[in-house]
Amino acid sequence: MVSLARRTGAVMPAALALSGLTKSFDRPVVRGVDLSIGAGEFYALLGPNGAGKTTILRMIAGLLRPDAGSISIFGQDALADPVAAKRQMAWVSDEPMVYDRLTPLEYLEFVSGLWQVDPDHARRSAHALIDWLGLAPHANELCGGFSKGMLQKVALAGALVHDPKLIILDEPLTGLDAGSARQVKDVLREKTASGVTVIMTTHILEVAERMAERIGVIADGRLIAEGTLAELRDRTGGENTLEDIFLDLVGQGNLTP
Numbered sequence: 001m002v003s004l005a006r007r008t009g010a011v012m013p014a015a016l017a018l019s020g021l022t023k024s025f026d027r028p029v030v031r032g033v034d035l036s037i038g039a040g041e042f043y044a045l046l047g048p049n050g051a052g053k054t055t056i057l058r059m060i061a062g063l064l065r066p067d068a069g070s071i072s073i074f075g076q077d078a079l080a081d082p083v084a085a086k087r088q089m090a091w092v093s094d095e096p097m098v099y100d101r102l103t104p105l106e107y108l109e110f111v112s113g114l115w116q117v118d119p120d121h122a123r124r125s126a127h128a129l130i131d132w133l134g135l136a137p138h139a140n141e142l143c144g145g146f147s148k149g150m151l152q153k154v155a156l157a158g159a160l161v162h163d164p165k166l167i168i169l170d171e172p173l174t175g176l177d178a179g180s181a182r183q184v185k186d187v188l189r190e191k192t193a194s195g196v197t198v199i200m201t202t203h204i205l206e207v208a209e210r211m212a213e214r215i216g217v218i219a220d221g222r223l224i225a226e227g228t229l230a231e232l233r234d235r236t237g238g239e240n241t242l243e244d245i246f247l248d249l250v251g252q253g254n255l256t257p
């Protein structure tokens with residue numbers, strides 16, 4: 001595992017830095033979130049339903065404009081230059097959008113074309129991702145006939161073809177069977193081992209516990225706590241499981257990060 005010192009070394013800008021991120025719809029939903037994630041780090045965002053997690057990710061991915069605050073991706077101002085920021089990142093929504101009339105291979109070729117990935121490199125990446133995610137037996141079938149889990153994997157493959165350095169995922173494992181969840185987790189682990197940064201939301205606490213190096217807890221639009229599991233455990237008086245820690249934090253709701 002890459003050391004935190006190397007990942008957040010003085011010369012390396014954070015992979016992702018949020019400062020004072022704020023968004024309201026009919027009411028305030030994200031309230032001044034500050035967050036910094038080092039390159040190669042795996043960070044999980046937890047929080048109750050409606051806490052603002054997806055809204056935060058959608059702002060990072062450039063799909064929603066914050067009302068206030070800043071977003072920096074590898075030192076680049078993502079609000080000033082969203083196109084450059086998007087080149088460095090991948091967004092995987094919890095509602096996969098894949099063209100029904102394309103096969104996984106055709107879809108990956110299409111997405112690679114949009115990103116202007118070198119065709120030879122794109123072909124190699126597409127085959128590797130399809131193998132990794134267990135889609136090889138279906139590589140030439142139309143996506144229109146796929147289950148939600150298979151579509152989620154095709155969408156993930158599509159998000160990774162341009163070799164993003166930051167992967168943003170909204171509940172990527174929800175609805176996946178155990179085998180598919182394992183394949184997705186393996187791909188994400190491989191990616192972080194090669195220096196890619198991952199930030200994801202999940203309601204599956206066991207996934208955060210086993211995969212994330214740091215966990216951030218969002219409640220009512222605020223980052224109320226973050227740290228390693230051990231740090232969160234210390235903070236909540238030595239609660240044993242992440243579920244206990246999470247419920248303790250969210251139940252109190254008045255801790256500052």
Ligand SMILES: Nc1ncnc2c1ncn2[C@@H]1O[C@H](COP(=O)(O)OP(=O)(O)OP(=O)(O)O)[C@@H](O)[C@H]1O
Nearest residue numbers: 025026029047048049050051052053054055056201
């Ligand atoms: N486009 C929108 N217009 C109006 N309200 C919205 C919009 N998007 C989100 N919200 C509201 O903002 C709040 C936070 O939503 P968000 O999806 O960010 O929460 P979340 O933490 O991801 O929840 P969940 O865990 O249930 O997915 C919710 O009350 C939601 O209804």
